[in-house]
Amino acid sequence: MNGHTMAQRLGAEFLGTFWLVFGGCGAAVLAAGVPDVGIGYLGVALAFGLTVLTMAYAVGHLSGGHFNPAVTVGLATAKRFPWRDVPAYVVTQVVAAVVAAAVLWVVASGVDGFSASESGFATNGYGDHSPGGYSLLAVLVVEVVLTAFFLYVILGATDTRAPKGFAPLAIGLSLTVIHLISIPVSNTSVNPARSTGPALFAGSDPIMQLWAFWLAPLVGALIAGVTYVLLLGGEEAAPLEEATRA
Numbered sequence: 001m002n003g004h005t006m007a008q009r010l011g012a013e014f015l016g017t018f019w020l021v022f023g024g025c026g027a028a029v030l031a032a033g034v035p036d037v038g039i040g041y042l043g044v045a046l047a048f049g050l051t052v053l054t055m056a057y058a059v060g061h062l063s064g065g066h067f068n069p070a071v072t073v074g075l076a077t078a079k080r081f082p083w084r085d086v087p088a089y090v091v092t093q094v095v096a097a098v099v100a101a102a103v104l105w106v107v108a109s110g111v112d113g114f115s116a117s118e119s120g121f122a123t124n125g126y127g128d129h130s131p132g133g134y135s136l137l138a139v140l141v142v143e144v145v146l147t148a149f150f151l152y153v154i155l156g157a158t159d160t161r162a163p164k165g166f167a168p169l170a171i172g173l174s175l176t177v178i179h180l181i182s183i184p185v186s187n188t189s190v191n192p193a194r195s196t197g198p199a200l201f202a203g204s205d206p207i208m209q210l211w212a213f214w215l216a217p218l219v220g221a222l223i224a225g226v227t228y229v230l231l232l233g234g235e236e237a238a239p240l241e242e243a244t245r246a
Contacts, residue, residue: 004063012065013093017092025198041180048176068194069192070147070221071191078226090193119202123198124195134184142186143212146220178190
């Protein structure tokens with residue numbers, strides 16, 4: 001891609017995914033519930049949106065700025081990304097998410113009495129582990145729908161018919177809206193790597209429910225990848241690493 005080596009591209013994916021998980025989940029774990037800080041749902045939603053926006057501009061020109069296995073799979077399904085590179089991207093994204101969660105756990109543990117399992121540690125869940133007590137069906141539906149629309153935004157913003165240089169802004173704002181909708185339902189995944197990192201530090205229950213936050217986002221991404229051209233046309237499209245350039 002534009003002469004960048006695979007090592008450079010994977011390095012960019014690692015940094016972007018790390019920042020997404022550490023920044024977004026860090027806002028939820030460290031700031032959301034602190035008296036006199038209490039940033040709440042809006043603050044957490046903005047944190048996730050801003051992490052993606054900033055890193056898409058910072059390193060999107062190197063790797064495409066996926067930072068999310070569902071995005072990688074969706075783009076490959078839409079023929080915007082080579083399938084041969086999908087495994088390397090997905091493994092890098094998951095590793096980065098786990099490393100970010102580990103660093104966040106070390107920081108959060110600096111307060112006496114902190115427990116990742118008791119706090120939830122920004123994990124995703126359904127039933128008793130949903131912030132609002134939503135059912136498995138509700139969580140699966142919202143994750144499929146929101147991931148599909150996230151991919152529609154990404155595919156549309158990187159379409160050659162779209163204004164150049166604004167893709168990261170559209171993507172970051174859409175992720176903010178997605179979190180505002182679904183934090184009460186599932187604590188918002190739309191990203192299997194983001195779900196995996198915190199789950200590994202929060203006990204057995206989040207791990208047991210992790211399958212849902214791989215399945216639903218990947219299904220949503222596949223739906224968008226298959227249907228984008230059918231719905232909106234536009235066979236020709238710029239990859240994200242070009243769409244981030246003004």
